[in-house]
Amino acid sequence: MFRISPLIRITLLSLYVALTVPLPFLSEATEAPVPPALLWVGLSLGAVALYAALSERVVLDARGIQVTYPQWVPSLFRKGWFLPWEEVKALKPRTTGQGGVVYYFSSQSGEGYLLPMRVAGFAKLVRLVSAKTGIDTRDVRPLAQPWMYLILLGFTGLLLLVDAWTIATAVGVG
Template sequence: MTDNLVINSPSVFRLSPLIRITLLSLYVALTLPLPFLADFTNAPTPPALLWVGIVIGLVALYAVLCERVLVDEEGIQVTYPKWIPQFFRKGWLLPWANVKELKPRSTGQGGLVYYFLSNDGKAYLLPMRVAGFSRLVKLVQEKTGINTSDVYPLSQPWMYGILLFFTFLLLLVDVWTIAVAFGQN
């Protein structure tokens, strides 16, 4: 283990803004027309109940997207803001001295994710969708001595850019759908 890089205060890595905006926008685009369509089609589910569900879902999604990675001299930690109950999203802390290796695992879609393996055999997922991922990986290498030159983010920013573009197109269709639903009443 090397200690070349001194971290005076914890480095904080948050989820990439592009990913947060894309996923929140996609959620809104997929759920926004539902109460209007339920009202328009006289569905058995009342629109007010759909609005409540949509708001609860949006808060839950936002909570998941508030993940933070803290890196300091002692270790790496994944945390969430205090307003998020621990039973909903529990973070973790892994001291550098307990990091045994960084192990790649393939995903069902053919990508690679990496897990920290601790000395006691537990696995901790390396957060890969944070802004400043290359800096995070560099800190991991400096603190553990593990070669991270082959560690890349799970998805590239252009993928989320394309998804965001199509999400905005879907939002335009939503606006049209809602306008038609209002026009028919």
């Protein structure tokens, strides 16, 4: 079983907090028409939704590859998938709008399944896929490297410092 990388999880959850937590304080300080309590409810629901999206699990076994989510994540919110090894036809690269490359499993029926790339142990995942399917995966690389998330986490930390100052100013401490 492969889970989303802790570095990616922490970075994205921290960025969400940094971008949203000042809003209720600013709403109150500026007497905005949206009450802070409503913003807190919305931000809490958004945090749960983000956490749910980041709870993806990739399971490889003798039968195939499967993307699943915990029981508490509603199936309407995030649907998983299962692809038996004998159905895997190829692993095809696709260029993203930003110039990166993602990979899709192409099935015998012509359907495409996105190769999960943000999991901890991605290199091991790719080796196991190669062993199970016989597909050459030597050129398969993750979309984003860990150093990119470390840089984003660093800037998120700086943003959290600015947030602390903003909140302190909004509540009248600063």
